[in-house]
Amino acid sequence: xxxxxxxxxxVDVPGRRLLDGLTLDVPxxxxxxxxxxxxxxxxxxxxxxxxxxxxxxxxxxxxGRPIGAWAARDHxxxxxxxxxxxxxxxxxxxxxxxxxxxxxxxxxxxxxxPDDARAVDRALxxxxxxxxxxRLVDTLSGGERQRAWLAMMVAQGAETLLLxxxxxxxxxxxxVEVMSLVRDMCHxxxxxxLVVLHDVNMAAxxxxxxxxxxxxxxxxxxxxxxxxxxxxxxxxxxxxxxxMLRPDGTPVAVPA
Numbered sequence: 001x002x003x004x005x006x007x008x009x010x011v012d013v014p015g016r017r018l019l020d021g022l023t024l025d026v027p028x029x030x031x032x033x034x035x036x037x038x039x040x041x042x043x044x045x046x047x048x049x050x051x052x053x054x055x056x057x058x059x060x061x062x063x064g065r066p067i068g069a070w071a072a073r074d075h076x077x078x079x080x081x082x083x084x085x086x087x088x089x090x091x092x093x094x095x096x097x098x099x100x101x102x103x104x105x106x107x108x109x110x111x112x113x114p115d116d117a118r119a120v121d122r123a124l125x126x127x128x129x130x131x132x133x134x135r136l137v138d139t140l141s142g143g144e145r146q147r148a149w150l151a152m153m154v155a156q157g158a159e160t161l162l163l164x165x166x167x168x169x170x171x172x173x174x175x176v177e178v179m180s181l182v183r184d185m186c187h188x189x190x191x192x193x194l195v196v197l198h199d200v201n202m203a204a205x206x207x208x209x210x211x212x213x214x215x216x217x218x219x220x221x222x223x224x225x226x227x228x229x230x231x232x233x234x235x236x237x238x239x240x241x242x243x244m245l246r247p248d249g250t251p252v253a254v255p256a
Contacts, residue, residue: 001064003028003160003192004049008058011044011216018044020216021058028063031186032194033207035227037237040213042196043084043164049194050081050162062160076104080158084165086149089137094148097137098123101155123155126189127181143174147181154185161185161193168198175199179206200237200253204228212236228253 004026011019019041026032034042047053049060051067060067063078070078080101089097101123102116124130127147132140137148146166153161163182167175183206185191197203203210204224212219212227219236220226227233228251233241240256 001028002026002061003063003194005061006058007060009045009048009055009060010057011041011048011053012056018216019048019055022216022218023058024211024218024221026194026211027209028192029186029190030192030208031183031206032192032209032211033203033224034194034196034211034213035198035200035203035236036213036219039215041216042213044216045213046081046162046164046194046196050079051075052081073104077157079160079162080153080156081162082149082153082164082166084168086145092137093134094129094137094140094151095120095124095133097148098129098133098151098155101152101157104156119155119157123151126154126185127151141174142170143177146170146174146178150178150181150185159191161191161195163193163195165196165198167202175202182206200227200233204251204253214238230256 002025006022006024009019009022034045036042044053048055062070098120099112102112102119106112106116124133127150129147129151132144137145140148167178170178179202182193182195186193204227207224210224210227211221214236220232228243230241230243233253241253242256243251243253245251
């Protein structure tokens with residue numbers, strides 16, 4: 001069964017079509033990179049799958065069911081969304097932030113019980129931020145902060161993670177740290193992650209599957225080996241690209 005099945009998905013805003021009849025199946029249990037030039041529709045697609053944007057036409061099925069058939073709380077228990085810019089967490093510790101992930105399970109007036117505490121502890125450990133639990137979120141480095149937000153999503157119990165440019169503001173070491181963590185979440189914990197990325201080489205290095213958009217349409221979908229071809233890269237990004245091999249055989253794309 002596919003994670004998401006899209007049929008003729010269209011999203012319009014006044015004077016512009018952002019997604020133009022997308023039909024595709026998003027595989028389950030993998031790290032899927034969503035790539036393309038600026039304005040290609042990547043973030044729009046992610047927000048539509050997260051039910052942040054209503055489609056203008058077409059259909060979406062999530063885990064075999066029409067996406068609109070999911071009750072809001074059930075949807076929140078199964079899927080977690082991280083926007084490009086995370087909300088401020090002024091005065092909040094990492095542990096308090098991660099505990100917010102339990103909201104779909106007990107609601108605003110429900111009690112935070114032992115199951116919630118165990119879920120938070122597991123999430124802190126899995127994301128490598130247990131030692132930072134009492135630190136204020138706004139004192140963390142960029143990479144630490146992203147791992148804290150990922151821990152909140154893990155505490156939520158969501159099996160599907162939608163991440164909009166989670167490494168765009170990070171230096172290379174923290175970007176590698178975050179992408180390694182997300183990949184491990186998929187491969188070791190059987191989660192699914194759909195991640196918007198600008199760096200094609202990071203997509204090729206970490207993704208199991210790649211979906212490329214251009215002008216609101218699907219240009220390619222498949223394994224990273226299909227992406228790392230000069231002709232395909234030029235079709236996606238609109239400029240000549242060449243692919244070189246590192247000593248270990250890993251392909252790297254650079255402008256020609």
